[in-house]
Amino acid sequence: MALIQITEPGQALDPHQRKRAAGIDLGTTNSLIAAVRQGQVDVLKDLSGESMLPSVVHYSSADVTVGAQALPFSALEPFNTIASAKRLLGRGQADLDGSAGDQHYDFASDDGGMVRLQTAAGVISPVQVSAEILKVLSDRGAATLGGPLDGVVITVPAYFDDAQRQATRDAAAIAGLNVLRLLNEPTAAAVAYGLDSGDEGLVVIFDLGGGTFDVSLLRLSRGVFEVLATGGNSGLGGDDFDALIAELVLEKAQLEGGLDAPSRRQLMTEARRVKELLSSQSEVDVTLALPSLQWQGLIHLAEFEAKVSGLVEETIKASRRVLRDAGVTATEINQVVLVGGSTRVPLVRSAVEAFFGRAPLTEIDPDRVVALGAALQADVLVGNKPDDEMLLLDVLPLSLGLETMGGLVEKIISRNTPIPVQRAQEFTTYKDGQTAMLIHVLQGEREQVADCRSLAQFELRGIPPMVAGAAKIQVVFQVDADGLLSVSASELATGVSAAITVKPSYGLSDTEVTDMLKASFAYAKEDAAARMLLEARVDGQRLVDALLAAIQQDGPALLAPEQTQALQLGIQALEAALAGDQVQLIAAETQNLSEASDDFAAKRMDQEVRKALTGQSLDGVLGENQATADEAHEMTQE
Amino acid sequence: MNFSQNFFEIFQINVAFELDVPDLSARYQALQKRVHPDRYAGKGDQAERLATQWATQVNEAYATLSEPLARASYLLDLQGVVLAQNPTLDPTFLFEQIELRETLDEIRQAGSVARAEAFIHALAEKQSAEAQAFNDYFKAAALTEATTCVYRMQFLSKLSQGAKALEEELLGY
Numbered sequence: 001m002a003l004i005q006i007t008e009p010g011q012a013l014d015p016h017q018r019k020r021a022a023g024i025d026l027g028t029t030n031s032l033i034a035a036v037r038q039g040q041v042d043v044l045k046d047l048s049g050e051s052m053l054p055s056v057v058h059y060s061s062a063d064v065t066v067g068a069q070a071l072p073f074s075a076l077e078p079f080n081t082i083a084s085a086k087r088l089l090g091r092g093q094a095d096l097d098g099s100a101g102d103q104h105y106d107f108a109s110d111d112g113g114m115v116r117l118q119t120a121a122g123v124i125s126p127v128q129v130s131a132e133i134l135k136v137l138s139d140r141g142a143a144t145l146g147g148p149l150d151g152v153v154i155t156v157p158a159y160f161d162d163a164q165r166q167a168t169r170d171a172a173a174i175a176g177l178n179v180l181r182l183l184n185e186p187t188a189a190a191v192a193y194g195l196d197s198g199d200e201g202l203v204v205i206f207d208l209g210g211g212t213f214d215v216s217l218l219r220l221s222r223g224v225f226e227v228l229a230t231g232g233n234s235g236l237g238g239d240d241f242d243a244l245i246a247e248l249v250l251e252k253a254q255l256e257g258g259l260d261a262p263s264r265r266q267l268m269t270e271a272r273r274v275k276e277l278l279s280s281q282s283e284v285d286v287t288l289a290l291p292s293l294q295w296q297g298l299i300h301l302a303e304f305e306a307k308v309s310g311l312v313e314e315t316i317k318a319s320r321r322v323l324r325d326a327g328v329t330a331t332e333i334n335q336v337v338l339v340g341g342s343t344r345v346p347l348v349r350s351a352v353e354a355f356f357g358r359a360p361l362t363e364i365d366p367d368r369v370v371a372l373g374a375a376l377q378a379d380v381l382v383g384n385k386p387d388d389e390m391l392l393l394d395v396l397p398l399s400l401g402l403e404t405m406g407g408l409v410e411k412i413i414s415r416n417t418p419i420p421v422q423r424a425q426e427f428t429t430y431k432d433g434q435t436a437m438l439i440h441v442l443q444g445e446r447e448q449v450a451d452c453r454s455l456a457q458f459e460l461r462g463i464p465p466m467v468a469g470a471a472k473i474q475v476v477f478q479v480d481a482d483g484l485l486s487v488s489a490s491e492l493a494t495g496v497s498a499a500i501t502v503k504p505s506y507g508l509s510d511t512e513v514t515d516m517l518k519a520s521f522a523y524a525k526e527d528a529a530a531r532m533l534l535e536a537r538v539d540g541q542r543l544v545d546a547l548l549a550a551i552q553q554d555g556p557a558l559l560a561p562e563q564t565q566a567l568q569l570g571i572q573a574l575e576a577a578l579a580g581d582q583v584q585l586i587a588a589e590t591q592n593l594s595e596a597s598d599d600f601a602a603k604r605m606d607q608e609v610r611k612a613l614t615g616q617s618l619d620g621v622l623g624e625n626q627a628t629a630d631e632a633h634e635m636t637q638e
Numbered sequence: 639m640n641f642s643q644n645f646f647e648i649f650q651i652n653v654a655f656e657l658d659v660p661d662l663s664a665r666y667q668a669l670q671k672r673v674h675p676d677r678y679a680g681k682g683d684q685a686e687r688l689a690t691q692w693a694t695q696v697n698e699a700y701a702t703l704s705e706p707l708a709r710a711s712y713l714l715d716l717q718g719v720v721l722a723q724n725p726t727l728d729p730t731f732l733f734e735q736i737e738l739r740e741t742l743d744e745i746r747q748a749g750s751v752a753r754a755e756a757f758i759h760a761l762a763e764k765q766s767a768e769a770q771a772f773n774d775y776f777k778a779a780a781l782t783e784a785t786t787c788v789y790r791m792q793f794l795s796k797l798s799q800g801a802k803a804l805e806e807e808l809l810g811y
Contacts, residue, residue: 151679180679224667321811381679391671417701420675420694445811480690481675542682594684605673605688612672613650613665 019150021180021382022141023188023374026130026154026168028086028211028237029341031055032368033137034375035145036384041192041375043368044144052367053140056083057132059121066136075269078261079106080120084239085133087211088115088126089171090163090506095235104265114167114506127508128516130171138177151180153378155370157212158184159232159397161443162455162485163506169484170508174516180381182482185209186216187392188373189339190225192364201334202228204322206352206360207370208315209340211237215319217326217333223389229325229416230397231318236311238275238342244307245271245299249286253295263290274299279344305347312351319355325416336360341367394419396479398453403440407449412477415445419479426492427473433465439475441487454505458487464494529583536586540578543590544571547597550604558603570596644716645699655713655773657703666700706769707791710776714788719781725789735793742797746804754805761798768794 022035022044030052034043043051050068058070058081065073073081083104088096093110108116108123117124134154141149154177156168165182172179186205194203200221207214214232218225246267250259259267270288277284282301288294323330336352338360343349352360364372380388395416401409402425413423427437437460444452463471472492479485490497508516547567555564570593577589646653649665671677673692678685702708711721738761745753772787 181676222664222667224671226667317810321806321809381676383681389671391667391674391676393667393670393674418697420690421697422694478690478694481693539682546682594682598684601684601688605692608672609648609669609692612669 018384019382020141020145020147021375021378021384022137022145022149022152023183023371023376023378024134024137024152024154025185025188025368025371025374026086026133026156026171027055027370028084028209028239029055030210030367031133031137032371033141034368034371035141036375036379037145041372041379043371044140046140053133053136054083055086055133056081057085057129058082059119059124061120064121064132066132075262075265077120078104078265079118082117082119082124082126082129084211085126085129087235087239088117089130089167090161090165091115091126092506095506104261104268113504114163114508125508125512125516127167127171127513128174130168131174131516134171134175134177138175149177151178151378151382153181153183153188153374153381154179155183155185155188155374157207157209157232157234158186158214158216158227158230158394159212159234160483161234161398161453162400162483163453163504164234165483166504166507169482170513170516173513176517180378182484183374183377183392184214184216184227184230184394184397184483185370186214186230186339187218187225187227187394188370188377189337189364190216190218190220190373191376191390191392192369192373193335193337193361194220194225202328202332203335203337204319204333204356205337205339206315206319206343207232207339208342208348209237210342211235211239213237213315213318215315215322217322217328224391224393226393227395227418228328229322230395231322231325233314233318236314237340238272240311241275241308241342241345242268242271244311245274245304248299248303248307249288249295250293252297252299253288253293255293255295258292259290260292263292266290267293275304275345278304279346301346308345308347312345312347315348316351316355319352330356333358337369338362339366339369394481394483396421396483398443399445400455400477400479400485401442401444401452402475403442403449408447409442409444409449409452413479419483420481422476422478424474424476427475428469429463429466429471429473430468432468434468434471435463435465436461437463437473439487439489441477441485455485456487456504456507458489460489462496463491464496466493533581533583533586536583536590537578540574540586540590543593543597544574544578547571547593550597550600554600554604554607558607559600563600567593567597567600645702645712648696648699649703653713653716655706655710655769655776657709659704662700662703666696669696706765707788707795710769710772710784710788710791713776714781714785717781719785721785721788725786727786727789727793731790731793735797738797742801742804745801749808751805751808754801754808758798758801758805761794761801765791765794765798 022033025032032043032051032053034041045051053067054071056067056070056074058065058073060080070081074083092113093107093115096115106118108118114125138149154168154172156165168182169179186207189205189207190203203218203220205216205218212232212234213236214230216230217228219228249267249271267288267290270286274284274286278301284299286299287296333356336356336358338352343366349360377392379385380390395418396413397415399411399415400413401411404410412425413421429437439458439460441455441458442449442452443455446452460473463473470493473489474492475487475489477485477487548571551564551567574589574593577585649662651662651665670693673689673696675686675689675693678689702712714721742757745757768787768791772784772791775784775787
């Protein structure tokens with residue numbers, strides 16, 4: 001709870017006030033954490049000097065092991081060793097059928113929601129698996145930066161839908177992280193490149209990772225990264241290439257009957273090795289001595305390329321669509337950036353180069369570029385660079401809609417709409433005296449409900465009984481800057497706001513997240529009450545400090561004397577509460593003061609808006625200087 | 639929050655159909671630099687909520703003004719014109735629409751991407767001619783004629799959306 005803090009440009013922060021911020025690339029195969037230190041951005045290493053943390057978690061009845069230490073278990077205990085959990089986030093059983101790697105998990109009984117995994121430690125959600133990875137990275141960050149992290153930016157594929165984003169947010173909450181923003185991976189990559197070179201123009205980010213594929217078109221100008229269009233496939237990546245190599249081996253070995261789980265795991269590991277070697281040589285010698293598969297032979301680059309050419313063609317098709325969405329042709333593109341380990345595959349590189357007609361940029365390690373960009377953004381968001389002009393403007397990756405009669409989807413917000421965005425839709429009742437209504441929210445581009453992703457069902461209750469068609473129920477969709485959707489509803493004729501019960505289709509309920517948080521090891525160690533008191537005090541004190549500064553700066557101009565007095569009384573009441581140790585009282589006084597200062601905060605925001613188009617920031621931006629004498633005065637204040 | 643400003647006032651530009659797109663884009667970016675919630679990340683619920691509301695409003699204003707049909711409709715709205723749900727249009731125009739729809743159906747049956755593309759291109763020219771006509775009428779304060787132009791633009795826009803959806807279908811997206 002704080003008023004808008006406006007730090008004037010050029011005002012340097014006290015070095016002791018520098019906040020600890022980090023960027024986290026939560027990857028399908030590997031995860032990384034990066035941070036800005038002494039003006040330099042770099043990935044943070046663990047004690048043994050490793051920067052990449054394999055995204056693998058091993059569960060036993062006694063403990064949880066993450067990363068390289070968990071890897072050896074993957075062949076021994078495949079079902080207790082969870083790899084590629086990112087592919088499972090926000091996904092139901094039906095989504096995964098037939099995709100690469102689905103045979104590596106022992107799914108708990110399917111209740112139609114997000115998949116759960118049967119392990120030696122009980123039934124585990126992919127959200128908890130991701131939280132374990134985040135905790136290890138968070139500890140690494142705290143150890144390297146000298147204290148707990150104040151805030152992090154976590155990257156997600158641009159093509160992640162609402163359920164997948166929400167699952168990532170939940171994982172961070174369980175790991176005890178303060179998430180400043182979910183940032184799209186391609187945007188992060190653009191930041192990592194853009195800040196170094198100060199590029200302007202149209203940039204394509206082609207990101208083929210372990211399990212996901214994204215292609216985004218961005219316009220860079222004056223420190224603004226504007227996403228014009230994005231596309232891809234959140235279930236296509238290096239894992240699929242590995243699976244195809246494994247298929248090739250099985251075809252060559254002419255194996256009758258199936259593979260047991262440990263052999264399959266080892267075959268996949270071998271397939272990945274073959275794929276990596278084929279990036280620099282034309283054939284690889286393979287020797288397999290697995291319990292259910294013994295084979296020796298050669299895998300040729302040409303065979304591999306023939307197998308994966310369909311997948312590569314998919315990525316080019318998605319690229320074509322993104323350009324089309326933005327109304328841009330390939331020749332207008334100024335730069336193409338490759339991100340993700342799978343872009344090391346020579347066929348991918350040559351296909352990208354042929355389609356865009358230019359050699360792609362690869363200077364920054366494609367495995368690190370996303371984490372580096374996220375760290376730069378985290379450093380800005382946490383407030384370490386108050387005069388930084390960088391701004392990322394993102395879009396909604398997939399259209400949002402509602403189910404209408406006949407199993408059809410009506411689009412409410414179409415894909416590639418800049419976020420945050422809000423759209424309202426009106427509904428009416430179809431029966432006399434109807435008091436409840438079910439609303440089904442979907443995400444996707446297709447017309448049929450069955451072809452789109454179900455996000456949630458909303459039940460509106462408490463609609464005043466009226467004749468059919470008389471009620472006017474307005475449902476408001478709000479998508480925030482993280483790309484997360486929230487829905488509210490009210491009956492317009494009577495002003496009654498309908499109660500909403502949300503049933504996320506593939507997400508966790510708030511109670512489940514809280515339970516998982518309580519169950520997590522990190523939380524158990526702490527005294528929950530002490531933690532709540534501390535958090536309440538931090539919130540309250542932040543509001544007091546910000547409000548005092550705001551009154552000093554803008555009080556005389558924006559507040560009447562009695563308004564200032566009222567706010568000061570509120571500040572005194574909150575300060576009195578802060579001196580005590582009653583959490584409820586502190587929270588209540590914080591809430592009161594926040595509400596009492598809402599109007600003042602809104603006025604300050606309006607003032608900011610006015611400054612935006614009259615101040616110094618527009619010099620050289622609008623082509624001609626439109627500043628009048630009055631505005632010139634404002635400029636000198638900047 | 640001062641939401642009583644109209645979308646043109648938000649960007650501090652003249653209320654007119656003619657618009658300098660790069661200039662609007664620069665103003666949009668300058669505004670978002672001030673109001674985007676990223677500027678207020680971690681600074682408390684109140685600040686983030688206000689910033690989100692403003693950024694949403696700026697996005698809405700930008701979306702409305704940067705698209706010709708939305709801009710034209712908005713200009714009429716500011717003049718107090720209420721657009722009809724089922725407007726009456728002159729038979730010649732309607733007949734032409736029917737013919738265009740038939741052409742689109744033929745393209746669908748032929749499954750020709752190239753013809754779909756040419757069709758979209760031809761429609762774009764019609765749309766831009768209609769927009770030019772709107773601009774002339776609106777400047778001359780001939781609101782009735784300008785309103786008719788908007789209805790025609792609505793027809794063309796809907797047809798163009800259908801053609802683009804068909805092209806995507808044919809391309810296998």
